Amino acid sequence: MIKFALRRNLIYVLQYIIWSFVRNLIIMFMNALFKFGKSYIFTQFMFIGEILAGIIMFFSQRKYNQKKRKENKEEYFMSIKLIKTEEDEDDYFVPLDSKAKILFLIFFISFLDVAQFTICHIHLPRFFNISKSLCSRLFGFTTIFSLFFYVYALKLPVYKHHIFSLLIIGICLIAIIASEFYFQIFDIYTSYKSLIITFIYIILSQILSSSGYSIEKYLFEYDYMNPFVVLLYEGLFGFFISFLNLIDENYFHDFVDIYKDKDSKEFALFIFLLIVFIILSGGKNLFRIVTTKIYSPMVTTLLDYVLNPIYLIYYYGAQGDFKKEDGKLDVAYFTINIIISLIISFFGCVYNEFIILFFCGLERNTHDQVSKRASSKIDENLTELMKFDESTEMSMNDETNSVIK
Numbered sequence: 001m002i003k004f005a006l007r008r009n010l011i012y013v014l015q016y017i018i019w020s021f022v023r024n025l026i027i028m029f030m031n032a033l034f035k036f037g038k039s040y041i042f043t044q045f046m047f048i049g050e051i052l053a054g055i056i057m058f059f060s061q062r063k064y065n066q067k068k069r070k071e072n073k074e075e076y077f078m079s080i081k082l083i084k085t086e087e088d089e090d091d092y093f094v095p096l097d098s099k100a101k102i103l104f105l106i107f108f109i110s111f112l113d114v115a116q117f118t119i120c121h122i123h124l125p126r127f128f129n130i131s132k133s134l135c136s137r138l139f140g141f142t143t144i145f146s147l148f149f150y151v152y153a154l155k156l157p158v159y160k161h162h163i164f165s166l167l168i169i170g171i172c173l174i175a176i177i178a179s180e181f182y183f184q185i186f187d188i189y190t191s192y193k194s195l196i197i198t199f200i201y202i203i204l205s206q207i208l209s210s211s212g213y214s215i216e217k218y219l220f221e222y223d224y225m226n227p228f229v230v231l232l233y234e235g236l237f238g239f240f241i242s243f244l245n246l247i248d249e250n251y252f253h254d255f256v257d258i259y260k261d262k263d264s265k266e267f268a269l270f271i272f273l274l275i276v277f278i279i280l281s282g283g284k285n286l287f288r289i290v291t292t293k294i295y296s297p298m299v300t301t302l303l304d305y306v307l308n309p310i311y312l313i314y315y316y317g318a319q320g321d322f323k324k325e326d327g328k329l330d331v332a333y334f335t336i337n338i339i340i341s342l343i344i345s346f347f348g349c350v351y352n353e354f355i356i357l358f359f360c361g362l363e364r365n366t367h368d369q370v371s372k373r374a375s376s377k378i379d380e381n382l383t384e385l386m387k388f389d390e391s392t393e394m395s396m397n398d399e400t401n402s403v404i405k
Contacts, residue, residue: 003356005366009294016287016303023280028314030273034262038121039254043114043242045274047235049281054232057286061228095223102223106230109212110238116208118245119201128189130198131322133315137176137337138199139305140169140344141206142213143351146297149214154221159365165351172340172347179340183333185325209304213297220293227289234285295352302348308341 030036095102120135131137144166150156177199184195219225258270292300312334315321322334349355353366 001358003358003363005353005356007354012287012290012294013299013303016284016291016300017307019280019283019287020303021307023277023284024311026273026277026280028318030270030277032318034258034266034270036254036258036270038125040118040122040242040245041252041255041274042121042277043117043245044239045278046117046281046285047110047238047242049278049283050231050235050285051239052235052278053282053286054228054230054235056282057228058226058232061226095225097223102219102225103233105215105219106233107237107241109215109230110234110241112208112212113234113238114241114244116205116212119205119208122245124198124201127194127198129185129187130190130195131180131184131315132319133312133321133337134180134198135202135205136305136308136311137341138173138202139206139301139308140173140348141203142210142301142304143298143348144170145207145210146214146301149211149218150296150298153214153218160360161353161357161362161366162351164360164362165347168347169344169351172344175340176337179333179336183322183330185323210297210301213292213300216289216292217297227293228286231285231289299352302352305341306345306348308345309338312338312341 027042031038097105124130124135125132147158147162147166151158180195180199181192184190186192186195216227216230219230220227259267262270288300288303291303312321316329316334320329322330322337324330324333346355350357350362356363356366
């Protein structure tokens with residue numbers, strides 16, 4: 001009834017998960033060692049990583065491209081088919097939009113990225129008593145919001161397994177929100193109003209995130225943009241936009257505190273970890289943009305929350321999340337949310353066809369089953385052709401024999 005479908009180019013999906021997971025581990029380690037888990041400075045270093053990754057991959061691609069042209073072969077790089085620049089092929093790949101609009105869209109993606117990071121990592125932690133994992137637990141909204149763009153802008157179809165999966169994910173997200181109202185500790189610092197504002201912030205951040213992924217897909221499919229060029233420009237625009245956060249007086253406060261309070265060896269370790277963060281950010285966003293190009297924004301959003309059950313264990317054990325009024329950990333609160341997160345991750349995989357359910361026709365329009373039916377049809381046609389050739393050959397032999405006689 002259930003099948004795990006191994007799709008083509010799955011290596012890039014796994015790479016994105018690995019780079020993202022290791023980067024999160026570095027952030028957790030820096031938070032435990034230096035209390036530096038949420039800082040404005042991460043935005044600059046993240047965009048520096050994007051710039052470096054974009055530059056390295058763009059020049060690697062160009063070198064690879066030149067080599068393949070000499071061999072007169074089709075040009076692929078990281079499973080992305082490269083567009084040749086000969087005059088006879090230029091007419092087939094004319095961007096839908098002008099250069100000015102394309103640059104504006106990339107600039108807008110960078111702005112959305114800065115805004116989403118600022119909301120989720122800077123402003124939300126300032127609410128007292130709000131669960132530290134709440135933002136990541138509601139990341140399923142990104143898949144739902146991405147679907148609207150996928151259907152109404154790209155005009156792509158939605159099938160039964162998509163609707164069924166989103167229905168289950170939506171119910172689970174509503175259950176998370178309901179559980180927060182039930183388990184939330186309300187006092188002079190936290191009210192129903194502040195919790196509602198928190199949900200509004202989180203949903204807004206998910207809209208921003210899914211919009212950025214969707215615009216990237218639009219640039220790839222309609223403007224034929226090179227993913228590595230887009231990543232490079234995103235890094236450049238984002239690096240300068242992120243300095244808007246300088247209006248906050250606490251911008252360098254945490255960095256300065258570490259410089260003053262730590263000795264030279266500890267500060268050197270801190271700088272080393274920031275360099276590692278830059279490298280990991282470049283790798284993560286490189287495979288994020290390749291995943292969006294090869295697959296869809298919905299696959300990219302899935303990878304942002306598919307490991308949530310693991311992260312919830314960390315928040316529960318190391319961060320003291322899911323507490324009762326007396327300060328003790330609430331096992332029921334944690335258990336309900338980890339079960340819900342497992343369901344969301346599972347049906348996120350069903351939606352993106354990495355897991356196929358064989359009941360009620362949910363498997364019919366999946367990539368795996370469509371490919372099998374196509375292969376079966378080809379085999380039938382080949383068999384019919386072989387039978388036709390054999391019968392024709394026998395008929396010709398009979399005619400030849402009759403002539404000889």
